[in-house]
Amino acid sequence: MDIRLEGKTALVTASSGGIGFAIAKGLAASGAKVVLNGRSEATVAAAKQRLLAEVSDADIVLAVADLSTDAGCEQLINTIPSVDILVNNAGIYGPQDFFETDDATWEQYWQTNVMSGVRLARAYLPAMQQQAWGRVVFISSESARNIPADMIHYGVSKTAQLSLSRGLAKRVAGSGVTVNAVLPGPTISDGFETMVAEEAERTGKSFEQIGKEFVMTHRASSVIQRAASVEEVANMVVYVCSKQASATSGAALRVDGGVVDDIL
Template identity: 45%
Template sequence: MDLQLRNRTAFISGSTAGIGYAVARILVGEGATVILNGRTQEKLGLAVQQLQDEFPKETILGLPADFSKVSEVERLLKKLPDIDILVNNVGIYRAASFFEATDDDWQQQFEINVMSGVRLSRTILPRMMTNNWGRILFISSECATLVPEDLIPYSMTKTALLAVSRGLAQLTKGTGVTVNSVLPGSTLSEGAEQFLENTARKEGKTKDEIASAFFSEVRTSSLLQRFAGLDEVANTIAYLASPLSSATNGAAIKVDGGSMGGIL
């Protein structure tokens, strides 16, 4: 399927690894100009080079900014060219009991997970409206509705994104711009791989045993009963970023392997 992305420019926050990088890879493969982002020039340079080696004819750029630092975000916003596709992907979590999570934990997760997308959209959405075309995607999580007890601040940020996304979609009424959110389930990013490896080492088990125990004991509602691969999530995001998804606006799309339950 041709996603019709040639001559479109995309910015993906937090895209030197994980879901963000997987989305970037698909968009570049479809001919879009992609701007990667991460906190350090060094890791960003490596990610840009890796994609450039794979797609030597395409344009891949990098703009560093740490979304926990407002001054860096402001600098980034000034440097951004016209963006057709904004993927608000950056997100962090810190597992802790409700009683141990500090004010800083709440504020830092809100700052990075929610305010990153708010600040980027405030700059980019008006230009999209002027151009009468654009795609904004907020990467939420199954945690927005499952709310694991050790991830209450993180889950709060992921529910907040749904309201931001829906509200912005309402501002696009009658235009060619759409704003949607995507709710991935447990996905095998580098972070998840590391978690499985560490737990396996600690418990003297294999990674596969730890992964399968996660689904039989923790994420019991998952119909998939395994971690999704990065591309399984990135494919949906890439489709929603494309002109082909023009009738989907203001929606929250689950890529959760059925974990959230319900029909809608």
């Protein structure tokens, strides 16, 4: 399958590293103009140089904005007034016991993981409808369906993204615009590597080996029995953003390695 996206502009939020960067790279390699987003000039500029080193002819626009706030979303929308593809990848996560998770933390997760996507979809979807083509993707998580007991606040925000994406798909039904959610499972991202860097140095184990051990200990239902790579997640997202994926909308597409133990 030859996925080509020339003439399309794709905004990938939080794309200076991790899964977001891999998605931006995949879209750029398919010919899309890519908007790299991050919270600082330095990280976004570094991501641009890295992307150009890997996709030499990439067409890149930079947009610095903190999407955890209404003002940050507005700043991004003012900088980038319209896009053909919106990938809502911005999100935060971290373990914390339910009884120690205060209202401020719940609000932080809600604003970052849910409301950023609400605000950007509200801004960009009307023009997509008018041109009868567009793609919106929410990067959710297997935690949306397999709620982790030590990250209930995170799981709830990810489940909300599934409701949001399904509802928006129905809202724009028949317009030529698709809205979907992609659900990664354990993934060897920049964040994961940072989190286990000390263990890797101490034990001499590779990130892949540590990822496999994590999966087998904490996600034993995994069918692939290892962590995914960011490229494997990005491959699904690039397909969902393609012209070929025109019959896929309102879906929750799992790239979780089979962690969620059901057939749907």
